[in-house]
Amino acid sequence: MSTPIAIDTLISASWILPIVPANSVLEECAVAIDNGAIVALCTQREAAARYAPRQQIDLPGQLLMPGLVNAHCHSAMTLLRGYADDLPLQRWLEEAIWPAERELVSDAFVAAGSRLAIAEMIATGTTSFADMYFYPEATAREALNAGLRAQLAAPIFDGAGSWSSGADDSIHKTLKLRDDYKNHPLIEIGFGPHSPYSCSDAAIKKIATFAAELDMPVMIHLHETAQEIADSVRDHGCRPLARVERLGLLGPRSQCVHMIAASDDELAVLAANGSHIVHCPSSNLKLASGMAPVARYAVAGVNVALGSDGAASNNSLDLFSELRLAALLGSAVAGDPAAIDCHTALRMATLGGASALGWQDRIGSLEAGKQADLIAVDLSGIAQQPLYNPASQLVYSAAGSCVSHSWVAGSPLLRDRQLTTINRAALLREVREQWQPQIAALRR
């Protein structure tokens, strides 16, 4: 018998859903982790013979899976959760959100809002998120303090704000921040042209040039509403997707967020460019923006990821809720209950998200060599019984509240449902005593 191999951590669970290979669920297996990466998945018996872990964690009744990737968020806006509801997108932005932001946005606001968002995301199973908001440097600090993986972009548009004097300044600051985080293991900086309707051709072209040259991710709200599409046809003689394609913005690192509508020709363009669609079903329904036919997108060969959007338009960052809604709504829109089955939805929320962020070689599945970004989901509760098919239970019966443990690069962020890197009591105190009264006063 050979000498056991020393490793950092061995985690055993009743089930492992690795995402790759597709549609598979392993029973009574374990994940071996060393130096932040996955060494192997194997049976618990093999693991006992092969490894000498410094730490061993046994999770009976629980399931291990890749951490969820929230591919579109505006973390800081969590401080505006429930501030304005039941309004359509343009009125919601123009009458409620933008005026509040003009009063509030600062490094401190973004830091506190991001910390609140990150706490909620960790507690509900997200281990990576893509975020678009002002002061991304503040969100980066909070993500790092909490140990969460993040891809961050400042929203770029033609007007001035407290963070920037306009599009050129935003591009300049984005490039500067990129240098600060170059080759960082957890943080990557991208471009965030807010939307085609808020950016000039010149700004989009400039972003496209830098992004292509520097291999930077680009996140843009695209085809969020029928109105946006109609306005573009009126103002530019073409639909928004055609315009950003003409300006060179579409590439394998482009995240087209929302896409409530896309023709077959547009899907072919996205597929040819290797661009990604980020589906935010709760936000699209809540703002009555539309219903993306995601089953058609997948058939066309376009990668689909899932996003919560900001907590101001959702109003939850629980990606399990998006997962369930993506499966339910995607099937109903397709008129076929098998159109988005449970494994497809789980893949969107993990490897689909990782691919959209350009991180598919590092995260998104439980495979040897990938980073140890994973979560444990407790399937022992009343609402998950009986349990014939763990994948079905994850999508249709579980919720973020079932997540018990979370690790990023092998480091624990959640242990027995307790945050390990964020002081929950201090965070709640700051939100309730400092921010809530100040923000509530704006509405009076």
Place this chain on the structure above:
Amino acid sequence: MSTPIAIDTLISASWILPIVPANSVLEECAVAIDNGAIVALCTQREAAARYAPRQQIDLPGQLLMPGLVNAHCHSAMTLLRGYADDLPLQRWLEEAIWPAERELVSDAFVAAGSRLAIAEMIATGTTSFADMYFYPEATAREALNAGLRAQLAAPIFDGAGSWSSGADDSIHKTLKLRDDYKNHPLIEIGFGPHSPYSCSDAAIKKIATFAAELDMPVMIHLHETAQEIADSVRDHGCRPLARVERLGLLGPRSQCVHMIAASDDELAVLAANGSHIVHCPSSNLKLASGMAPVARYAVAGVNVALGSDGAASNNSLDLFSELRLAALLGSAVAGDPAAIDCHTALRMATLGGASALGWQDRIGSLEAGKQADLIAVDLSGIAQQPLYNPASQLVYSAAGSCVSHSWVAGSPLLRDRQLTTINRAALLREVREQWQPQIAALRR
């Protein structure tokens, strides 16, 4: 100063959402309860001066509201949760569910499944449910043991099954069971003609006659799919609603379950008869049956209630999840984010459900004289901060897992998230060790 009035229980909370008056949220108030009924809602200061409660419960950071009414369920089918997913209604019924039921259905199966469903419903805030399944006498026993309010009907159709030899026998047994529970404070027996397509004209007419004479509730799956409507036009020369109306089935105690489509004329018929629509959004999406335009229904003056449907087609009995989906989907289908706002969704899940069951004078709102059926929802978690508007938080950010306490007629069913009337460990053991292996074996 007058002598304090002795009462059983005084419950204080940070917020009370009484449903009536509409759109109101009370702060720092209390509910006084005596002899199972609500005596008064008043400020905590008034309560301290006025009442001498035998038991006082203080719930800071929590919200009191009427217990949720799950207006359509098939409790026993919880044992088939996740047994067959991602199939359309007819294949799901014919290839998976009905064959399994033929093997399984018995008093013991219904008792165990109902107990599991009831445990989940109590834990997620439901205090009353309407149920359609075989052996309703077993569900009645379990509801009574657990202390939950229930309106129960056996499915009636033309064929024979283990519970009954056919429609006439089912009607006979329903009437017999009604006698057993006549004037019972918690249980009412109704008729459950399964659907127009599974009942002959003669059976529907007979049910309509008895129901009208005896003022009995009637629950029927109606307009669940476009196929059902097309088949009826082909076979009966009219849509299903017209057929059941012609046969006399529509009245103020009729619960039309699903109704994914209804013309303006059909809505006028429902409104004129005072009949109710029970909207089951998760089930309708999951089976890709359709999307009910519930905002139109409400505008037409038809009462809309919410149902989980059975756990085999949802796969959750958490009515908070239906509440959120009803608001999101109802707004998106209407193309107006204000179409189903948060107060409207909360009313559907409480007073709307109570009205559908014919219990609007007893439950559904927190008003003096009504039964003390209420729940406490903990809004102190990370995912509910900041808190500008408790109603918004309840609908868009909360989940059944936020429910901390539950009372029916003043008796506690859930205390600090622990079931008080069901032995959770024994229930889990029975489901896992006895039922799950037996049912899983059927699929092999």
